[in-house]
Amino acid sequence: MPILAITLRTGLITLNILAIAAIAGIVAFRILSVRRQPVEKTPQNLATPLEDDVMEGRKLERSLRWAFTFSLILAAGLPLYWLVEPSRQDAAVVGFDERAVERGAVLFANETMPAYEGAKSLLCANCHGADAGGGAAPFVVTPAAQGSTTARPIKVSWKAPAINNVFYRFDDSQVHNILVYGRPGSPMPAWGVAGGGPKNDQAISDLIAYLHSIQISPDKAKATATAAPSKYKAEQAGSVKIAESNLATATAALAALPADATPEARTAAESAVSGAEFALSRSKARSTEMKNASEGQLLFETNCARCHTKTWSYFDPSNPLIPDLPPAGSGALGPSLRGGSVLLQFPGTPIDDSTTPGFQKQYEWISVGAAVNKPYGVRGISSGQMPHMGLFLTKAQIESIVRYERGL
Numbered sequence: 001m002p003i004l005a006i007t008l009r010t011g012l013i014t015l016n017i018l019a020i021a022a023i024a025g026i027v028a029f030r031i032l033s034v035r036r037q038p039v040e041k042t043p044q045n046l047a048t049p050l051e052d053d054v055m056e057g058r059k060l061e062r063s064l065r066w067a068f069t070f071s072l073i074l075a076a077g078l079p080l081y082w083l084v085e086p087s088r089q090d091a092a093v094v095g096f097d098e099r100a101v102e103r104g105a106v107l108f109a110n111e112t113m114p115a116y117e118g119a120k121s122l123l124c125a126n127c128h129g130a131d132a133g134g135g136a137a138p139f140v141v142t143p144a145a146q147g148s149t150t151a152r153p154i155k156v157s158w159k160a161p162a163i164n165n166v167f168y169r170f171d172d173s174q175v176h177n178i179l180v181y182g183r184p185g186s187p188m189p190a191w192g193v194a195g196g197g198p199k200n201d202q203a204i205s206d207l208i209a210y211l212h213s214i215q216i217s218p219d220k221a222k223a224t225a226t227a228a229p230s231k232y233k234a235e236q237a238g239s240v241k242i243a244e245s246n247l248a249t250a251t252a253a254l255a256a257l258p259a260d261a262t263p264e265a266r267t268a269a270e271s272a273v274s275g276a277e278f279a280l281s282r283s284k285a286r287s288t289e290m291k292n293a294s295e296g297q298l299l300f301e302t303n304c305a306r307c308h309t310k311t312w313s314y315f316d317p318s319n320p321l322i323p324d325l326p327p328a329g330s331g332a333l334g335p336s337l338r339g340g341s342v343l344l345q346f347p348g349t350p351i352d353d354s355t356t357p358g359f360q361k362q363y364e365w366i367s368v369g370a371a372v373n374k375p376y377g378v379r380g381i382s383s384g385q386m387p388h389m390g391l392f393l394t395k396a397q398i399e400s401i402v403r404y405e406r407g408l
Helices: 003-037 052-108 124-128 172-181 200-211 218-255 263-291 294-303 341-345 357-367 394-406
Strands: 136-139 152-159
Touching: 003 263, 052 124, 052 200, 136 172, 172 200, 218 263, 218 294, 294 394, 341 357, 341 394, 357 394
Parallel strands: none
Antiparallel strands: 136 152
């Protein structure tokens, strides 16, 4: 039916073009005829009228034939238009959505992607990956963010989340707000005009349309979430090898210093060795912690720590310049979950009993969430920023997270 609608539309456009061309030709002919034949015609009121047999015969019949012809056109055209109109509207909606996706692809793209346009693209793919499967963003942690005015700024690599599964965690309004207002204290800038960015609502809608078009399947989203803990443990174990390599390099550099090296150079080399030793010790401790972690802790690390543990997004145990990771769940973009705060919000004992009302309400909060300004738990009011995880984590996995958080 959409093909039929397009064909009819094309035919009507062609017919109108031909009609306009014919009218223009007649007008031109009339104008040229007046110029070439300046002889004036007798005015209609002075001309000899047609005889009755002509007026009521040939002329009347010709007028009736034309009236009948146009009546047939209307009689056939209106039902045909009525039949095709619904599919034409559907085709228009599809076309609108497709164009929105195309514009969103341009906004998302970087130089490696076919949709890239230097004057329009926002380079989202630089941080989130060309496939939107996640990546890293350069970021500078300021002294204020480190909690010390005497600290030095630290250049880090911020773990940018995958957004090819973002609608399994957030609804459209939440994604819209993230794009418009960004994530304060992170590399994610505000793109919307209301948040201080350069893009209007149409551009934000186009980005959302594009993100919808690249979402992975539900099965793949679940498989990715299930594999994330093992992948995270492997990353922490890999940091030990990086730290060992860094220590070996620093030790060799210290040993290679000439006897007449300046005190400053020797101090710098010794500091590098000391820092590498600290990083190796910390990397081993973090790797051991994750190796022995419960399923709930690992699921928390890969799904919740980004918002509930400060520095998690850029923490690298093999880098001695990066401050230590604070206690899990001590708060960042999201509130602290430690010191019994979870039990105040979702009371119930025993704390690991999934049949208590508090446990069930906390499960619902993590699984489904709550819309902005809606209540949750004990006097909780949702800010609309909490993701819902029930679409990609199993019931058992969410219950493991609940048990871990209730024990913090």
